[in-house]
Amino acid sequence: MEEKEKEKLSDIAKHVREIILTMIYEAQSGHPGGSLSVADIMTVLYFKQLQIDPKNPKWNERDRFVLSKGHACPAWYSCLQLRGFFDEKHIHTFRRMDSILQGHPDMNKTPGVDMTTGSLGMGAAAAVGMALEAKLEGSPRRVYTVVGDGELNEGVIWEVMQSSVKFKLDNFCMIVDRNGLQLDGPTNAVMPIHDLTQIIEGFGWYVQEIDGHSIQEIDKACSNAKQKKGIPSCIIANTVKGKGVSCMENQLKWHGRAPSTEEYNQAVREIRNGGCRCIH
């Protein structure tokens, strides 16, 4: 990736972060920690990797994306809005009555949302069905899902681990947002997994472990996954919950809490001072 493109994507990611905070602040409800941890991953997907057409959100040959950790939807909505799937005015209606931006993603209300999610584990399992359909149709389109590391507690995730290998879903890429924290505590305390890479490899997947905040590493891992034939891909993205806002980073309390006016203003200042050029 050229330096110029990397800078551009980094700037977009900052804008995504600001919109995330604006949505949660205005709604006074939502999940900042896990939204900020996936912001870079979502930016690379929506501004580099995904084959999509905002003017034709139901285009059959588009790549599919399922945010299985549906509570991080402010990150999804931000990317969709910046990509032009819907008008900016909707950002200010997040979690409000009659909004197209529900508390958790709704495929019938939000243009660009391919699957209704929010109950953990279910989105990844639905993505398997999408990848099977692409295979059935002989289509080259790809299916991406982002799951949380806490979400790996769900048994259905391990059904996905098995079925994706059985059906040779090399068009399927699961990205694990490994921020290390879930609602009740550190993932290693709530339900420890000894060696995630080894376990997923043991199921027969192609596994890459990356820095989930490195634009280049995310992009390269997605491209590598495309090249792998015959087996599904998993990208374990090591991230920081609350990334980009120092007072929120690695703080459990920011899993599902809205910032006060003061906290919001400070957070936005911090993100902007990071050098983002695309904020108007």
Add this chain to the structure above:
Amino acid sequence: MYTLEKAKEPTRKAFGIRLKEYGAIDSDFVVFEADIGASTSSILFGNEFPKRYFNMGIAELGMTDAAAGMAAGGRTVFVSSYGIFLSTRALEAIRTCICYPNLNVKFMGSHGGLTAAIDGVTHQATEDIANICTLPNMKMAVPCDTNSARKLFDLAIHTAGPFYVRLLRDAYYEIYDEGTEFSLGGSHVLREGKDITIGTYGDMVFQALAAAKRLAEQGIEAEVIDFYSIKPFDYARLVASIQKTGKLFVIENHQRRNGLGYEIADYLITNRYYILYKHIGLADTFAESGRYQEILGKYHLDGSAIEEEVKKMIDTCR
């Protein structure tokens, strides 16, 4: 009027045969199952159309979610398993990933009610009507014989959105001829009568008919209605019948609580039909293993139970 012949095959098989036949007519729909295809009969389709048939292993939740993903673009998907696993283990996926987005997924829930009596409580779907019908956007139907199973397959595939068909483990009787039509929200009067209305569905149709025959010998003419469309429900037929008989008896192979009888009672009271009403089903209990007819007898759900209860109702009017 009807004729009763011994059935050659259970509704699970009749539905599976129609699924296979329809696979040749419509090349778009696919079938998901969870490693009991030989039992549910979905394998009949799988053998014919292996590329459109997905055995997801013994994993009903992941199977149902995958079906949702497959249906997300508008494709019709059939999901086959035992009713108990669909209506309990996979219930959240059915609710959140299929009914909420209103996807075109059709469920083949075999071993409905105590038709799985011999297998024991773990395999008896005795809360499926309650769990499944409560979900918005869902429709539900229960065939009782070969021709109704075939016709309700056609109805399910031609009806937009989620649709659950409750199928039966064992073969009972054939009652409908090939030409009988079945519609969404429809029902069939199997026996006309002026003294009492007996409303039921599925295998209980045969218990009700057996009871009605014995009641007729005692001078009581019961009207027996097969309410095969559980949701939406044929209230017009119900009202027409009770306006004639003034009495309603509902029998179902399901928990009494939150079964069809609760729905009907709510309708009657809300619409001020203050008639003599009795509803039997499993009385807030689990059943047990045993031969089907013996278990129905023990849990007071067979023809004799219907006969006894109906006579009590008639007596209170004398």
